[in-house]
Amino acid sequence: MTKQPVSFLKKTSTGMLFALALLTAPSFSLKAQTTQSGQAEFNKAMALFEEGKIPKGIPLLQKSAALGLAKAMFELGGLYDAGAGVEMNAAKARQWYGKAAKKDHVLAMYNLGYMQAKGYGGSIDFTKARHWYELAGNKGHAQSMYYLANIYARGQGGLVDLAKARQWYEKAANNNHPRAMYELRKMIARGEGGPKDIPKSRSILQKAAKNGLSQAARALALLAKN
Numbered sequence: 001m002t003k004q005p006v007s008f009l010k011k012t013s014t015g016m017l018f019a020l021a022l023l024t025a026p027s028f029s030l031k032a033q034t035t036q037s038g039q040a041e042f043n044k045a046m047a048l049f050e051e052g053k054i055p056k057g058i059p060l061l062q063k064s065a066a067l068g069l070a071k072a073m074f075e076l077g078g079l080y081d082a083g084a085g086v087e088m089n090a091a092k093a094r095q096w097y098g099k100a101a102k103k104d105h106v107l108a109m110y111n112l113g114y115m116q117a118k119g120y121g122g123s124i125d126f127t128k129a130r131h132w133y134e135l136a137g138n139k140g141h142a143q144s145m146y147y148l149a150n151i152y153a154r155g156q157g158g159l160v161d162l163a164k165a166r167q168w169y170e171k172a173a174n175n176n177h178p179r180a181m182y183e184l185r186k187m188i189a190r191g192e193g194g195p196k197d198i199p200k201s202r203s204i205l206q207k208a209a210k211n212g213l214s215q216a217a218r219a220l221a222l223l224a225k226n
Contacts, residue, residue: 002081002093002111002120038067045072054085065096070103077108090121101132109136110144117147117156126157137168145172146180153183166193173204181208182216 041064048057058079064072077096080089094115100108113132116125130151136144149168152161166187172180181204187193189201202223208216 002097002114038064038069038072041067042069042072042075045075054079058085065099068103070100070105070108073097073100073103074105074108074111077111081111090115092121094121101135106136106139106141109133109139110141113144113147117151126151130157137171140175142172142175142177142180145169145175146177146183149180149183162187162193164193173207176211178208178211178213178216181205181211182213182219 041060045057045060045064048054048060061072061075061079065076073096077093077100078084079086079093080096081093082088094112097108097112097115101112109132113129113136115121116132117129118124130148133144133148133151137148145168149165149172151157152168153165154160166184169180169184169187173184185201185204185208188195188197188204190196205216205219205223209220
């Protein structure tokens with residue numbers, strides 16, 4: 001199961017969070033009219049899902065996706081991912097996330113990259129995971145930035161690139177990602193992928209602790225004893 005949920009699912013024991021679906025902007029072009037038709041079916045499906053009538057809403061969601069609405073494709077991926085109203089099927093989830101990702105849906109890009117990196121619903125493919133993480137990261141998705149940094153740091157699907165790893169950890173840290181802050185401060189303290197800077201490393205560690213990362217708080221406590 002991926003980390004990013006569909007919009008109608010509340011938080012569960014697996015860590016799913018509630019995410020709001022984005023609305024498409026109105027337009028008078030023929031293409032936009034088709035999108036609006038998909039939007040209407042999408043809205044009806046979401047209303048049914050909120051009422052707990054998932055099986056009844058699925059055909060509407062499928063119609064919306066067939067009309068080209070990316071967020072409907074993403075939601076279908078989420079249904080198969082979570083096994084909500086349909087039999088859990090990672091391969092179909094990966095397929096629908098892929099369709100939505102190709103239509104510029106950021107959360108679908110992240111979920112697709114995650115599934116490719118973990119081998120859910122298909123083979124492990126770090127090259128493709130890197131591609132989708134980078135696209136989502138360039139659109140401001142901090143978790144994608146963090147995972148992309150991990151891939152570069154570990155040399156998954158290619159050579160280790162500490163400079164790029166540090167770059168992406170820093171981008172994620174600047175988007176208030178505590179784990180990225182923690183990894184970034186280690187690289188800065190060691191001079192990996194860039195210049196060594198102990199004061200900056202400690203400052204970033206303090207910020208990670210303030211953002212609730214217990215590991216960072218423990219590291220600060222150890223530093224205070226030395």
